[in-house]
């Protein structure tokens with residue numbers, strides 16, 4: 001070929017190399033095939049790979065490039081600047097040497113391109129020749145000549161006149177401005193394009209007018225509208241994509257999104273109304289905001305999700321996540337949607353084709369998803385939800401693990417899978433815990449069965465555990481996720497109801513235990529229960545009133561006190577409820593205390609006792625000794641008033657001047673703190689004068705060790721709240737946000753715990769005043785976390801309330817709040833603190849119970865596959881089955897291929913791959929798997945002609961074989977060296 005005639009041929013800026021070669025061919029009045037033959041000719045053979053299509057591109061090696069430069073008379077460095085693919089690759093040819101060309105096509109391997117504007121090309125080259133250029137998204141419009149430069153697979157592209165669509169040209173202007181002003185303009189446009197594409201792929205609402213009009217205005221004469229709707233996707237949605245990109249790229253809208261979600265990960269786009277309103281307004285589609293509000297998936301949702309996710313991390317790497325478009329959200333390549341011309345029928349209409357799989361998703365993954373979804377559907381049918389605990393299996397299938405994996409990557413799940421899950425169970429990907437969600441279902445089921453929950457009355461219809469959970473939700477209501485608040489509204493708990501909620505009241509058994517604990521503490525200090533005044537409060541607990549109720553219950557037949565409760569009280573004080581008056585009993589104790597260390601002298605009317613009231617009472621008892629009951633006499637004998645002494649006292653009374661009236665009985669029924677009002681040592685008038693004359697004994701100061709005096713009142717207040725809380729709940733394991741009568745008790749307890757732990761760390765002895773907390777609840781500051789302790793109390797309350805409890809039989813079910821704690825307690829029993837084990841023993845969970853729990857079923861996703869692999873290898877002696885091999889319904893060949901691909905990407909083998917290597921060390925050889933299969937065929941049947949032929953060829957190319965291949969051939973006896 002002599003080139004001089006054509007002169008210098010310039011390349012267009014950004015032109016495809018093949019487009020340039022085509023124009024060179026036209027200038028020489030040749031066909032493109034002739035030019036390609038000339039450029040890649042090696043001794044009369046064409047060193048060219050790939051097929052030539054109208055949408056192909058070519059990569060040339062250095063020698064071929066030299067020939068092109070010579071043909072067009074343009075230096076290489078100029079061509080390199082103009083042609084983006086000029087030095088992209090040094091392709092290897094069929095003949096090893098000489099110039100090489102490699103043809104390729106498709107959106108995966110050739111960057112985005114389109115036709116060059118014909119008017120611009122003519123102006124630039126002086127000739128009317130079609131050309132193709134690589135185009136960035138903002139270069140699709142020639143504003144000057146009003147063209148859209150449309151990429152169409154299988155063609156050289158299409159220039160679409162934009163005369164009737166000025167908004168597209170205006171959008172291009174805005175697009176350029178965005179790129180000029182914002183460093184994230186380009187990635188923001190990619191996100192926006194994914195967003196508009198997701199709208200495009202859904203059925204368009206009735207109100208959508210702009211897109212159909214634009215389709216109509218741009219459709220070439222005679223083109224099929226259905227075909228055009230697919231082909232023109234990027235053109236039609238371009239103005240909207242630019243508008244969305246401008247909103248998303250604006251940092252103000254990122255901040256708005258963060259503020260509106262209150263830093264909750266969004267569940268649905270409706271939680272960001274301002275952003276939706278802005279988009280609807282700027283796009284001129286008022287209905288769009290409403291339509292987007294229910295969206296829980298897709299590129300816009302993912303963007304908002306990332307916005308919240310990365311807000312605390314200002315590093316560039318984190319910020320980049322905001323602009324990542326996952327493959328499942330990218331617009332599908334046009335070449336997947338538009339069939340090549342060879343598949344079209346004569347009429348030019350595309351033939352219906354089998355649905356092509358989505359890129360990036362293997363058929364096997366899709367089949368696995370459908371299988372798992374069937375399990376999920378069955379589970380949902382049985383339980384009404386999909387809030388499956390992570391460790392739970394459904395039948396043999398590890399459904400909990402599968403759903404948990406899906407939840408962690410829910411924004412990346414393909415749209416059709418997300419839609420299928422959403423249709424089954426809308427909260428499959430809720431951003432709160434599955435435990436919360438399960439408990440909510442429990443509450444809803446409870447409400448449906450038992451009527452309204454009545455928060456203002458303390459959830460009277462619920463069990464204690466559920467009631468406690470509901471109350472906790474009410475106290476946390478303002479900080480809950482908006483969708484959680486919405487869910488609570490479904491069960492009758494809206495903001496006003498939550499504010500008015502009362503704590504769940506305890507059962508009578510629970511209340512009894514609380515009263516009993518107070519009675520025990522009181523008796524430990526005061527020695528008996530008789531001296532408790534009716535209105536007495538013990539640690540803010542109405543102990544007097546409670547004891548009165550128990551006594552009434554003991555006496556009445558209507559609601560008799562159960563025998564074991566009466567016994568529990570009798571164990572504290574056998575005379576807690578004497579058959580005679582309480583007043584007698586109180587006087588008796590007063591006298592007993594007064595008599596300690598004194599000699600009772602009946603002759604002097606016991607007047608040598610310090611307590612004249614006691615003395616008078618003793619004298620009176622002596623006088624009426626015969627009227628007393630047997631037990632009373634026995635009690636008196638115990639303090640030295642025998643029948644003998646009583647008679648002596650009576651006789652002394654006859655001879656002695658009459659005694660002044662007895663001191664009034666100790667007044668115990670006035671409201672005052674217990675122990676003080678019942679203080680029998682109050683001086684009576686007989687001794688008042690004498691006592692007044694004596695110097696006052698210094699009062700024993702109360703122990704305030706460890707307290708600054710000015711802090712003591714605050715501590716007392718807190719302590720009073722702690723006592724009241726413990727009286728109500730039976731423990732002090734209050735969650736950190738607990739407020740008791742508006743006092744931040746939870747925070748106070750937390751700080752006390754921290755202080756105590758700090759002192760322990762510093763090697764200091766425990767602060768003495770904290771013993772007062774230990775007196776309320778010995779486990780107020782356990783060495784394990786308080787959450788565990790709270791759960792423990794929950795279990796204890798559950799048992800005391802008489803609810804079904806049998807850990808060995810998994811009652812309550814592991815799917816409940818309590819059940820999941822019990823599960824963990826049993827599974828981790830051996831690792832628990834000895835005191836924890838001790839506490840568990842008290843509620844019937846022992847090492848034996850724990851032993852009955854098998855280790856939790858760990859999901860083994862590949863266990864099934866490995867079993868099939870073993871079976872197949874057992875039958876065939878190796879693990880290189882043909883790719884189509886199906887073993888017992890399992891696609892073993894495909895699965896192994898997938899494992900091989902994965903193994904290539906890993907630096908070290910996964911456990912599954914290690915297991916495979918144990919089955920067959922050559923399951924994934926470093927040479928082609930095809931070789932390995934042929935080898936196994938030859939080994940199985942060495943006399944087969946094909947095998948013999950193959951072995952011969954191996955022998956010929958022996959030196960080119962991998963040492964492993966040589967090893968296999970020799971050990972199998974196929975080749976003798």
Ligand SMILES: [Zn+2]
Pocket residue numbers: 117118119120121142144145146
């Ligand atoms: Zn132009």
